[in-house]
């Protein structure tokens with residue numbers, strides 16, 4: 001592993017433009033559960049019941065109960081050394097973009113600034129009746145929150161399965177990936193698209209790809225270097241070797 005850490009550090013030393021894609025694994029050591037660890041259930045729920053528009057249409061209260069619990073969880077945990085290392089890495093490069101599939105806000109709390117939230121945020125709500133999007137922080141919300149502007153029910157500002165990602169965010173992430181010298185893919189099973197597509201986009205654009213994960217994933221075929229261990233240890237080790 002030591003020589004892989006050195007190989008990753010040497011790729012970064014030669015880089016000017018760095019892009020990172022993170023997934024639930026980067027927050028695992030903070031105590032935030034990942035998605036696919038259990039048997040396809042997510043905190044005891046089926047994904048289509050709590051992270052799909054059909055689930056929202058069928059039972060919005062169940063969806064809110066699920067997201068109230070995730071908001072409380074996100075508010076009760078802290079960034080881990082992996083988040084901290086990514087925030088420090090950002091300062092070392094002229095161009096650094098961090099695209100995350102996570103909605104827990106831990107990258108921002110660790111000090112990362114250029115964060116693209118591909119799948120939305122637990123902090124934000126989006127009105128179903130008007131265009132209002134509000135950052136509510138992570139304080140508890142009413143069981144079924146409503147819009148201060150128009151009184152309609154608000155939903156979590158999260159991209160559910162079957163929903164389009166924010167066009168602007170995805171375009172910016174795609175451009176950063178396609179023009180990067182080094183692309184780090186951290187803590188993601190790389191099965192959810194279009195986010196996972198950023199890895200191939202970076203590789204096709206000529207980037208050197210470094211994977212940080214516990215195991216090989218669908219992204220591994222694109223990786224020039226693989227660091228397999230907890231990202232709370234492997235990311236700080238690469239930073240220290242820079």
Ligand code: BV8
Nearest residue numbers: 023024025028034035036101161162187188189192193231
């Ligand atoms: C879209 C928000 C266009 C929820 C999420 C049929 C109909 C419609 C769409 C599709 C379809 N078939 C396929 C699709 C596309 C679909 C998709 O990709 N499905 C997959 C499952 C096959 N994508 C979509 O629907 C996207 N929209 O395509 O719109 C469209 C529209 C209509 C019709 C067609 C197309 C929207 C995708 C966004 C969904 N929302 N999240 C919420 O979070 O509340 S995705 C959800 O999965 C999370 O965001 C999560 O981040 C993401 C990916 O999971 P990972 O982050 O990778 O987490 P996972 O648990 O899987 O892996 C953790 C990894 O960490 C593991 O590898 C593990 O080894 C590693 N790890 C663990 N601990 C550590 C570690 N690594 C290092 N250190 C550790 N300590």
Ligand code: ZN
Nearest residue numbers: 127130147150
């Ligand atoms: Zn409204």
